[in-house]
Amino acid sequence: MPEGDAVWRTARRLHTELVGQVLQGSDLRVPELATRDLSGRRTIEVVPRGKHLLHxxxxxxxxxSHLRMDGSWKVQGSGARYAAGRRHTTRALLWTAHRVAVGDRLGMLDLVRTRDEDQVVGHLGPDLLDPGFEVAQAVANLMEQPLVPVAEALLDxxxxxxxxxxxxxxxxxxHRINPWDPVGKVGAKALGELLVATRTLMVQACRVGRPATTGRTGAGEETWVFGRRGRRCHRCGATVEQGSVGRAPQARVFSYCQGCQGAPADA
Structure with a gap:
């Protein structure tokens, strides 16, 4: 699933290509919006909110819109509208005189009054990539459920x-934190430090165009543990593993090193 930095980059592309431009037409391919026409409206801005996009x-x-697991937005020349329109996975087409924005495999698509955006994103906590990100509020939110595994709490x-x-x-x-340690054990101070570091890494990913946390450039070497299951840990040499938190169907898989972070809670 595209994460905050990927959604930020998507929003930036859409904003750069469409801001100030008048839509010549639209095709929204979800039942609730099939008859809505956005033509004649100018794009004011496209902004991210966590993993959500607000156009x-x-x-x-x-x-x-929300990309969920496989969704994407691409901006192409106006001629691409016809090919995109024939694809069964296309969920949205927005076109100007010269460009077309194609929303493919979108997980969510809604049209709301701008003043009512809280209907679709009001449940979200502080956005790590918001310039005004409130680390204290995010830590307070995490600490409200001190028995939840920290990895699960971060993903909520x-x-x-x-x-x-x-x-x-x-x-x-x-930070050598066991993903299954409960939030209360990790503590507010360590959580604050973790979130500041996470935000720094995500901002860097926005700038370079991809997650790159190790400073290495080889294939499969740009991250410490993510995407490296079965490979040797860069730091201790143990085998990188995968674990999960939460209950199905909301269970989430993540990567970790048992040598550096410790064993799962039930090991």
Whole structure:
């Protein structure tokens, strides 16, 4: 699933290509929006909110989308509209005189009044990539459930928005925190330090265009543990493993090093 940095980059591309441009037409392929026409409206801005995208339009409307596991937004030349329109996975087309934004395999698509955006993103905690990110509020949210495993708490978007399995795995490894340790055991001070470090890594990923936490450039070497299952830990030499937190169907898989972080709670 695209995480906060990937969604930030998507929002930036859409904003750069469409801001100030008048939509010549739209095709929203979900039943609730099939008859809605956004033509004639100018794009005011496209902004991220955690893993969500908010495309604000003239006239006080916001097109909200979430990429879920496989979704994407791409901006192409206007001629691409016809090919994209024939794909059964296309969920949204927005076109100007010269460009077309294609929303493919979108997990969520809603149209709300801009003043009512809280209906779709109001449940989210502080956004790690928001310039005004409130680390104290995010820590307080996490500490409200002190018995929850820290990896599970970090992945709960109600506590803070933008973290997925990459940005749970890498910072926990770097700080040598066992992913199954309860939030209360980790403590507020360590959580604050962890979130500051996580935000720094995510901002860097926004700048370079990909998660790169080790400073290495070889294939499969740019991260410490994420995506490296079965390979040797860069730090201690133990085998990188995968674990999970939460209950099905919300269970989430992440990467860790038992040598550096300790064993699962039930080991």
């Amino acid at each position: 604000r339009l003239e006239g006080g409307l916001t097109l909200h 978007q109600r506590n803070l928005a933008g973290i997925g399995t990459i940005w749970a795995s890498e910072p926990l490894f770097l």
